[in-house]
Amino acid sequence: xxxxxxxxxxELLALVKEMAETEIKPFVQEAxxxxxxxxxxxxWAFDMGLHMLEIPEExxxxxxxxxxxxxxxxxxxxxxxGYAITFVxxxxxxxxxxxxxxxxxxxxxxxxxxxxxFAGFCLTEPGAGSDPAAMRATAVKDGDDYILNGAKTFxxxxxxxxxxxxxxxxxxxxxxxxxSAFVIDANEPGIVIGNHENKMGLRLSNTTDVTxxxxxxxxxxxxxxxxxxxxxxxxxxxxxxAFVATLAVGIMQRALDESxxxxxxxxxxxxxxxxxxxxxxxxxxxxxxxxxSRALVNNTxxxxxxxxxxxxxxxxxxCFVSDVxxxxxxxxxxxxxxxxxxKEYPVEKLMRDAKVFQIFEGANQIxxxxxxxxxxxxxx
Amino acid sequence: xNFENCxxxxxxxxxxxxxxxxxGFELLGQGRLLANGLKQDLCAVVIGKDVDESIKGAxxxxxxxxxxxxxxxxxxxxxxGYGNAFLELINKNSPNTILIGATIRGRExxxxxxxxxxxxxxxxxxxxxxEEETGNVVWERPAFGGNLYAQIICGDTRPQMxxxxxxxxxxxxxDLTNKxxxxxxxxxxxxAAIATKVLDFxxxxxxxxxxxxxxxFVVSGGRGMKNAENFAMxxxxxxxxxxxxxxxxxxxxxxxxxxxxxxxxxxxxxxxRIYIACGISGAVQHVAGMSESDTIIAINKDASAPIFEVxxxxxxxxxxxxxxxxxxxxxxxxx
Amino acid sequence: MNIxxxxxxxxxxxxxxxxxxxNTLIRTGVPSIMNPFDKNALEQALRVKEKNGxxxxxxxxxxxxxxxxxxxxxxxxxxxxxxxTDRAFGGSDTYATSYILSQVIKKIGPFDVILGGIQxxxxxxxxxxxxxxxxxxxxxxxxxxxxEKKDDKVIIKRKVEEGVVVLEAKLPVLxxxxxxxxxxRYRTIKGVIDxxxxxxxxxxxxDLPGIDETKIGLKGSPTRVKATFTPKRNATGEVMEAxxxxxxxxxxxxxxxxxKLL
Numbered sequence: 001x002x003x004x005x006x007x008x009x010x011e012l013l014a015l016v017k018e019m020a021e022t023e024i025k026p027f028v029q030e031a032x033x034x035x036x037x038x039x040x041x042x043x044w045a046f047d048m049g050l051h052m053l054e055i056p057e058e059x060x061x062x063x064x065x066x067x068x069x070x071x072x073x074x075x076x077x078x079x080x081x082g083y084a085i086t087f088v089x090x091x092x093x094x095x096x097x098x099x100x101x102x103x104x105x106x107x108x109x110x111x112x113x114x115x116x117x118f119a120g121f122c123l124t125e126p127g128a129g130s131d132p133a134a135m136r137a138t139a140v141k142d143g144d145d146y147i148l149n150g151a152k153t154f155x156x157x158x159x160x161x162x163x164x165x166x167x168x169x170x171x172x173x174x175x176x177x178x179x180s181a182f183v184i185d186a187n188e189p190g191i192v193i194g195n196h197e198n199k200m201g202l203r204l205s206n207t208t209d210v211t212x213x214x215x216x217x218x219x220x221x222x223x224x225x226x227x228x229x230x231x232x233x234x235x236x237x238x239x240x241x242a243f244v245a246t247l248a249v250g251i252m253q254r255a256l257d258e259s260x261x262x263x264x265x266x267x268x269x270x271x272x273x274x275x276x277x278x279x280x281x282x283x284x285x286x287x288x289x290x291x292x293s294r295a296l297v298n299n300t301x302x303x304x305x306x307x308x309x310x311x312x313x314x315x316x317x318x319c320f321v322s323d324v325x326x327x328x329x330x331x332x333x334x335x336x337x338x339x340x341x342x343k344e345y346p347v348e349k350l351m352r353d354a355k356v357f358q359i360f361e362g363a364n365q366i367x368x369x370x371x372x373x374x375x376x377x378x379x380x
Numbered sequence: 381x382n383f384e385n386c387x388x389x390x391x392x393x394x395x396x397x398x399x400x401x402x403x404g405f406e407l408l409g410q411g412r413l414l415a416n417g418l419k420q421d422l423c424a425v426v427i428g429k430d431v432d433e434s435i436k437g438a439x440x441x442x443x444x445x446x447x448x449x450x451x452x453x454x455x456x457x458x459x460x461g462y463g464n465a466f467l468e469l470i471n472k473n474s475p476n477t478i479l480i481g482a483t484i485r486g487r488e489x490x491x492x493x494x495x496x497x498x499x500x501x502x503x504x505x506x507x508x509x510x511e512e513e514t515g516n517v518v519w520e521r522p523a524f525g526g527n528l529y530a531q532i533i534c535g536d537t538r539p540q541m542x543x544x545x546x547x548x549x550x551x552x553x554x555d556l557t558n559k560x561x562x563x564x565x566x567x568x569x570x571x572a573a574i575a576t577k578v579l580d581f582x583x584x585x586x587x588x589x590x591x592x593x594x595x596x597f598v599v600s601g602g603r604g605m606k607n608a609e610n611f612a613m614x615x616x617x618x619x620x621x622x623x624x625x626x627x628x629x630x631x632x633x634x635x636x637x638x639x640x641x642x643x644x645x646x647x648x649x650x651x652x653r654i655y656i657a658c659g660i661s662g663a664v665q666h667v668a669g670m671s672e673s674d675t676i677i678a679i680n681k682d683a684s685a686p687i688f689e690v691x692x693x694x695x696x697x698x699x700x701x702x703x704x705x706x707x708x709x710x711x712x713x714x715x
Numbered sequence: 716m717n718i719x720x721x722x723x724x725x726x727x728x729x730x731x732x733x734x735x736x737x738n739t740l741i742r743t744g745v746p747s748i749m750n751p752f753d754k755n756a757l758e759q760a761l762r763v764k765e766k767n768g769x770x771x772x773x774x775x776x777x778x779x780x781x782x783x784x785x786x787x788x789x790x791x792x793x794x795x796x797x798x799x800t801d802r803a804f805g806g807s808d809t810y811a812t813s814y815i816l817s818q819v820i821k822k823i824g825p826f827d828v829i830l831g832g833i834q835x836x837x838x839x840x841x842x843x844x845x846x847x848x849x850x851x852x853x854x855x856x857x858x859x860x861x862x863e864k865k866d867d868k869v870i871i872k873r874k875v876e877e878g879v880v881v882l883e884a885k886l887p888v889l890x891x892x893x894x895x896x897x898x899x900r901y902r903t904i905k906g907v908i909d910x911x912x913x914x915x916x917x918x919x920x921x922d923l924p925g926i927d928e929t930k931i932g933l934k935g936s937p938t939r940v941k942a943t944f945t946p947k948r949n950a951t952g953e954v955m956e957a958x959x960x961x962x963x964x965x966x967x968x969x970x971x972x973x974x975k976l977l
Contacts, residue, residue: 011907019901049904062905072904396877456880459845460854484858484875491842495810495849498930500937503809503840518941523839525728528740531941575854575888579870580881621977639895645839646894654976663729664946671946675976677967679957688952693967697957705957705964713968
């Protein structure tokens with residue numbers, strides 16, 4: 001792997017790798033089949049402190065850089081991206097609190113997570129995916145409180161979150177400018193968790209509907225001023241979509257590791273198939289895409305650590321990496337041939353896991369629009 | 381160095397609840413060879429509350445003299461209690477060489493005494509001999525997990541001490557005509573002065589079957605067995621042979637077999653008539669525990685597995701086919 | 716409870732190979748690790764501290780690179796670490812090593828409990844920890860599966876060949892742990908980061924003014940290595956390819972019967 005790692009990064013990665021391969025890997029296949037991660041399996045990551053990585057030091061977290069955190073989660077994703085994204089999603093919600101929240105809100109959020117909990121991010125609705133401004137969830141002022149109503153869908157960590165960052169229209173007639181963000185404790189009365197989504201991939205990740213039925217929250221639960229929610233979501237998502245690409249890199253790396261190993265063992269026509277040029281071609285293309293992706297993710301993380309909001313770079317990173325992840329994982333199945341198509345072998349899962357990266361955190365079609373829009377503004 | 385005043389080879393006869401442990405008797409056999417080499421006597425050391433069995437056994441296994449320290453305070457082993465008693469015996473009688481079984485208690489006792497006397501203790505020995513000119517015992521032992529063997533001497537101090545692995549030596553035959561001089565020493569210690577007090581004893585669960593270190597035939601399984609259930613066919617094979625099942629560390633770590641069945645550097649040392657290693661690669665740590673078996677048969681599908689370097693019969697094949705074939709063949713032979 | 720844990724950096728002996736020509740260990744490329752049993756000892760110490768408060772100090776005698784295992788211990792949760800290092804300590808056998816460590820413990824103590832592993836996987840003597848107790852005039856209990864504080868004593872469960880003995884021991888006491896004792900915890904992310912920055916003081920010969928020079932190094936070692944060799948075994952090594960398993964089985968049993976082994 002061609003990044004230059006500091007001593008600290010090397011130590012941390014070795015630690016996470018050891019834990020993930022010893023404690024989590026043996027359970028992944030069964031959990032993938034069942035479509036859920038046994039809660040005890042999260043204990044290892046909690047004990048190690050993976051839930052605290054991005055929480056700032058002043059809130060009692062580890063305050064690790066995006067760069068190092070991304071490396072750690074790539075390592076975890078090599079074992080299972082669904083497991084990894086469970087922790088990453090907490091940070092997706094966290095970023096909203098960091099960008100717009102008060103110190104009290106930050107401290108409260110950190111306190112909840114510190115106990116060994118997850119957070120969820122409630123933006124998407126059945127009628128509002130790529131077009132979040134079309135959301136119908138409402139927040140109506142009532143004295144010193146707001147009453148929240150709405151049906152959010154495809155919410156990662158829906159059933160296992162202790163705290164949510166959710167988006168509701170405080171002024172429905174203002175469109176995007178009428179959306180406000182709130183921090184909501186998951187045990188507030190009126191929050192209804194729907195059924196667990198039976199997904200193609202990332203099956204260790206919990207995905208449910210989250211419905212708010214007259215949920216009362218204090219006005220102090222609002223993040224930033226009224227009407228600032230949409231902008232906040234977009235800014236936070238810019239960071240998140242760049243970050244989530246690191247999981248796709250992990251998936252791809254695993255795909256390559258398995259493919260090379262297999263190609264060296266599998267014999268046809270009297271020799272290991274890795275001797276055949278067309279197989280070599282597949283592997284070489286996979287390696288190229290992974291190296292480029294990792295370098296791209298790393299660079300974007302460094303931009304983020306430097307304070308950049310990475311509107312264009314985030315879109316480029318997420319779009320590029322998720323597109324090549326499709327190709328890489330599909331070709332991994334190809335290298336394995338018939339066995340690759342079987343659930344007995346690890347690569348078909350990687351292909352299934354990779355697909356969603358082209359869809360969530362902003363569909364790649366939207367990413368292209370964003371990039372083009374940035375280009376349009378850059379050139380005078 | 382002149383050690384004229386230090387005489388005799390002493391062997392500690394460890395006991396548990398009055399029952400002497402075999403290792404003491406194994407060491408009497410070896411001790412006799414050392415005593416002959418040094419042209420000195422062989423003495424047994426018995427410490428405990430119920431000592432009659434130990435004294436009888438020591439006599440039958442060839443001791444010339446038996447030192448006995450008896451008292452209620454010695455009912456349970458304690459390092460300070462036993463250590464103190466042993467030290468007083470040593471100070472009074474100046475032995476040349478001391479052998480102690482490298483059991484859990486024995487290893488503790490050995491280091492207690494050796495440091496107190498500021499003399500050399502070599503642990504976990506697998507072979508012993510004597511340098512004729514110097515009277516030094518050459519203590520041979522494994523290190524680096526069994527990758528390397530070292531020969532150690534304690535040239536400048538006496539007594540020279542060593543702990544020896546149980547089963548490293550086989551017991552010699554009993555000599556019922558042997559008469560030993562029994563010397564009872566009055567060495568007592570106030571129970572209150574002993575820093576530990578035994579509250580309870582929980583016997584190890586009897587999981588049945590011959591202990592692996594006692595069996596004539598051992599059929600062992602390793603990583604190649606793939607799971608716990610597959611050990612059933614090894615049980616069957618062992619049963620047909622009249623032996624028992626053993627395990628490599630890998631299989632114990634995987635939870636397929638109990639630790640009591642582990643053969644190897646950190647497990648048991650076994651010396652059966654026939655040792656059959658199934659799906660065991662033959663890492664030095666394992667070999668260290670079974671290399672003294674009379675005959676070693678290895679079954680492994682990897683022709684380059686290190687186990688084949690120590691095996692007498694190297695069966696290159698799929699154990700899941702060979703073992704059932706052996707079972708079938710044995711049944712045919714028996715029937 | 717103030718606890719000190721003695722840990723050793725050892726080559727991973729499961730990875731070690733022998734040079735067949737020179738008959739020596741090939742150490743290059745063999746990773747160095749914390750002696751696994753010392754890790755169990757450290758885990759025991761951390762559990763006792765979590766329950767009863769106090770501090771866990773780790774010490775290791777070795778060259779500068781042994782700081783790696785000290786940092787690992789800090790990252791697992793130990794509070795303080797010291798490296799015991801000096802040319803004068805080189806060549807020490809278990810007597811000398813345990814003496815040096817006992818003097819260090821005297822200097823940085825007092826401690827209620829001293830913990831170590833039952834043996835180091837390179838030396839395999841299993842004597843050093845117990846000898847430390849003797850140098851300090853302390854009691855020791857080896858092969859300890861678990862321990863719990865009870866008033867001014869500890870209740871210890873220790874393994875014996877026949878089962879488990881439960882005993883009560885006065886403090887201070889030295890205790891050794893084995894693999895069965897516990898499953899050591901992983902380091903934490905924060906632990907690793909802080910440990911990399913931690914200062915690890917060195918304790919040298921000059922820092923131990925009362926130390927008896929005749930008891931350290933080669934001079935202080937009553938035992939000496941006469942020779943080393945790699946284990947060889949004379950095996951008749953008859954190879955049988957089990958192309959037809961039934962035939963092979965028949966053949967093998969035939970040979971065993973003929974040799975009067977069956």
